[in-house]
Amino acid sequence: MWTLQELLAPRLLLFLSRDWEILGTKAELAEELGQTTPIPVSILRFEEEIRDVSVAQRMSWASRRETTRIEDEAYCLMGIFDINMPMLYGEGRKAFQRLQEEIMRTSTDTSLFAWGRVKNCKWDDLAPRNNQHDHFVPESYLLAPNTLSFSDSGSVKFDPHAGFPVVSGDVQSTLRRVKSDEGK
Structure with missing residues (x-):
């Protein structure tokens, strides 16, 4: 292993x-x-270079990995993101939240927020639903709960000049259409 x-x-x-x-x-x-x-x-x-790959793609590499301790899900990624933070065993999932906060602090790559339903999603899927039939929707939070949330993010690229993550397929063409509509 x-x-x-x-x-x-x-x-x-x-x-x-x-x-x-x-x-x-x-x-x-x-x-x-x-x-x-x-x-x-x-x-x-x-x-x-690893640093030239989007945050979402790097997170997707770890999405299927299993760790013995919950905190190691975050701690094993510190080198991949060039992050230094104290390892506090016993904090559970908070370790992954702290890792994401450090990535936000040190990077302008907004693909960190491209997690959840990314593959084959439509524009309406990008916004969390808030009707009475919906229950807990993890995608409605800014930070991902774990690396598994990035399992569909392997195709997400970040273009610092575009100002937002670029996803292949339906979402990418929708984003282009929306951006061109804004110019009208």
Whole structure:
């Protein structure tokens, strides 16, 4: 078993079999790793810098990972976001909230807020519903409750010149249409 940082950080990483036979390097196995993890091959091969990938995409890499302690869901991401914060075991989910607050403090990347129903959503899905039939809607909060909330955010990119996250598919075309309507 490996952690996300152990896979991302080293330039040279050897994969070995149970019998200590070399299976290949991270660069050689990048295609296979890219198919089994949500991490782009360009990141695994150091062709693209991690800091150039949107916050939402980086969060999506951790969305299916499981940790022994709840706090480690946040603490294991500190290096990926270049965040320093005290580790306070016993705080539970508050650790993930603190991580997001530190990301907000140190980054202008608003894709941090592109979590929840991102894939195949329509413009109306982006706003939380507030009618009597709806119950607790986690998407109505600014910060995500956990990394799993970013599982559909792997295609979210951030363009600092646009001022908002850019999502592929329906949402992206809707955002373009809305922006052009604003100019009229």
